[in-house]
Amino acid sequence: MVAVLKQGVSKQQVENLCVWFRGQGLDVHISEGQFHTVLGLIGDTSKIDIDLLESLNIIESVKTISEPFKNANRKFHHDDAVIDIGNTKIGGGYFRLIAGPCSVESYDQMLDIARKVKTSGASVLRGGAFKPRTSPYDFQGLHAEGIEILSRVKAITGMPIVTEIMNANHLPLFEDVDLIQVGARNMQNFELLKELGKTNKPILLKRGLSNTLKELLMSAEYIMAGGNEQVILCERGIRTFETYTRNTLDLSAIPMLRELTHLPIIVDPSHATGVARLVKSMAMAAAAAGADGIMIEVHNNPPGALCDGAQSLTPEQFNNVAEKVIRIREVIEQ
Ligand code: PEP
Ligand code: MN
Numbered sequence: 001m002v003a004v005l006k007q008g009v010s011k012q013q014v015e016n017l018c019v020w021f022r023g024q025g026l027d028v029h030i031s032e033g034q035f036h037t038v039l040g041l042i043g044d045t046s047k048i049d050i051d052l053l054e055s056l057n058i059i060e061s062v063k064t065i066s067e068p069f070k071n072a073n074r075k076f077h078h079d080d081a082v083i084d085i086g087n088t089k090i091g092g093g094y095f096r097l098i099a100g101p102c103s104v105e106s107y108d109q110m111l112d113i114a115r116k117v118k119t120s121g122a123s124v125l126r127g128g129a130f131k132p133r134t135s136p137y138d139f140q141g142l143h144a145e146g147i148e149i150l151s152r153v154k155a156i157t158g159m160p161i162v163t164e165i166m167n168a169n170h171l172p173l174f175e176d177v178d179l180i181q182v183g184a185r186n187m188q189n190f191e192l193l194k195e196l197g198k199t200n201k202p203i204l205l206k207r208g209l210s211n212t213l214k215e216l217l218m219s220a221e222y223i224m225a226g227g228n229e230q231v232i233l234c235e236r237g238i239r240t241f242e243t244y245t246r247n248t249l250d251l252s253a254i255p256m257l258r259e260l261t262h263l264p265i266i267v268d269p270s271h272a273t274g275v276a277r278l279v280k281s282m283a284m285a286a287a288a289a290g291a292d293g294i295m296i297e298v299h300n301n302p303p304g305a306l307c308d309g310a311q312s313l314t315p316e317q318f319n320n321v322a323e324k325v326i327r328i329r330e331v332i333e334q
Contacts, residue, residue, distance in 0.1 A: 001045040002075050003053060004060045005037040013058050014039075024048065029071065033078045036060065040076035067260075069217045071224035072231070077262040083202050083230045086160025086178035088123045090232060091264030091292050095329050097322055098162060098266070098295040100126035102308035103139065104146035110153045112300050116315035118157055120322040124179065125150070125159040126295060130166045131307060132185045139306040144173050151176045162204055168195035177201065184208050184236055184271070187219050197226015206234040206268070209247070213256055220263060232264045233257060234295065235286075237272030246274020246311070249282050254289040266293035270311045276302065279313055280321045287328040294325060 005014065014037055018028045021041055026048075029040035041048070045064070053062045065075055080092035090096045099122035104110055114125050129146025131139065142149065150161040160178035165171070166186060174180055179202050186192055187208035196203050203223055207216045220231045235254065237247025249272035257265050269282035283294050299305045299312035313321065 001041040001048060001050075002063045002065060003039040003041065004063070005039065006058055006060045007035055009037060009058045017056075017058065029076060031077050036078070038076060038078065040070055040073075042070050067214075067217075069214075069221040069261075071229065072217050072220040072261045072263060074260055074262050079262065081229070081262045081264060083232055083264055085124055085162070085202055086154075087158065088160055090266070093333075094292070095287075096124060096266075096293040097122040097325065098124040098126050098293060099298045099318055099322075101128075101299045101305065102270075102297050102312065103128040103131050103141050103306055104149050104163075105142070105306050107149045107152060109300060110149050111156065113298055113315060114153045114157045114159055116300075117298050117318055117322075118159055120315070120319040121326055122318075122322065123159065124162055125153065125157070126162050126181075126297075128307070129163050130170065132164070132166060132183050133307070147173050147177065154178075165192070165196070168192050171195065171199065174201065179204050179232070182206060182219075187211055187216065190219075190222055193219055193222035194226055197223045197228045199228055200230075201228075202230035202232060203228065204232045204234055204266075206236050207238065207250075207253070209239045211238070213253055213260070217257075217261060220261070232266060232293075233261070234266050234268055235272070235291075236268040245272070245278065247272050249273065249286075251285055251289050254286065254291050258290060264292040265290075266295055267291045268295045270295070270297035270308070270313075274308075274311045276311050276313055276317070279311065280317075280324065283321050283325050284328055287325045288332060290332065296321065 021028050027042040031038045082092040099117035104127040129141045131141035154161045162179035164181040164183045181204040184206045237249045240248040267286035269279045297312045298318045302309040302312040
């Protein structure tokens with residue numbers, strides 16, 4: 001249930017109302033917008049008398065919410081969330097490009113790519129240190145050494161870093177990581193999500209291979225219910241009957257999620273298509289559809305990449321895509 005308060009309600013009045021709601025056994029989530037304070041009531045609201053609430057002179061309206069996600073629900077938060085990723089921001093009008101290789105392979109590789117993608121306009125550097133691979137015999141990432149390399153490159157370039165976590169026990173290694181990624185395969189690893197809910201780091205939550213938007217939002221809810229409200233959602237393609245592309249990019253996820261949630265939404269056209277030559281069109285389409293950011297895999301030598309070379313752009317190709325995407329953003333902002 002959501003209670004929208006009238007304009008000009010005092011802090012004391014809000015506090016008194018919250019005390020009363022808590023007395024009814026409810027958790028209260030307070031969201032202060034520019035004009036209205038909105039109280040999200042979490043718990044069993046069945047005994048609350050809506051008519052009584054609406055008759056109070058400080059309440060503008062009361063809405064019941066049927067969706068099971070509350071913290072991630074736009075109805076609780078009218079304003080878009082703006083999330084800090086190190087020295088940069090995403091969401092609420094801040095559009096960001098995230099770029100880098102699928103996996104961290106060496107210091108020289110990371111530094112070379114980071115410098116180039118930064119020049120092209122990327123503001124966050126990606127690189128997997130723990131890689132979820134279909135085959136246990138494939139390259140699994142450099143693990144702690146990979147994160148250390150990202151850290152060193154961050155110190156030189158000033159770029160915030162994003163890398164994937166697969167096991168909550170590894171959290172101490174993520175101290176210097178600015179944005180922690182939960183990969184598609186772990187979107188419903190609820191124990192991992194709960195642990196991330198206790199951290200104060202922003203989380204990049206990727207949509208699972210066969211998950212609905214509601215399930216994606218419920219996974220965001222797991223993180224947020226633990227107290228960490230900094231969640232960025234990522235559409236990265238879903239599994240369909242199509243085989244020419246690695247996945248099928250669900251572009252309609254962007255406007256749909258925009259209605260349902262206030263959280264930033266980014267798109268990963270690299271994993272969505274699995275084909276480097278398709279990345280540009282899908283990145284442009286995602287920008288046109290209103291994404292808050294695009295994450296693209298870039299490698300200095302795609303044929304020699306230890307992971308996902310076929311979908312990786314060269315830095316030069318990324319430069320061209322970035323230019324186009326930035327121009328599209330400028331057009332839709334007008
Ligand atoms: C990745 O971004 O490195 C990755 C493994 O992506 P996904 O989890 O979407 O497959
Ligand atoms: Mn990859």
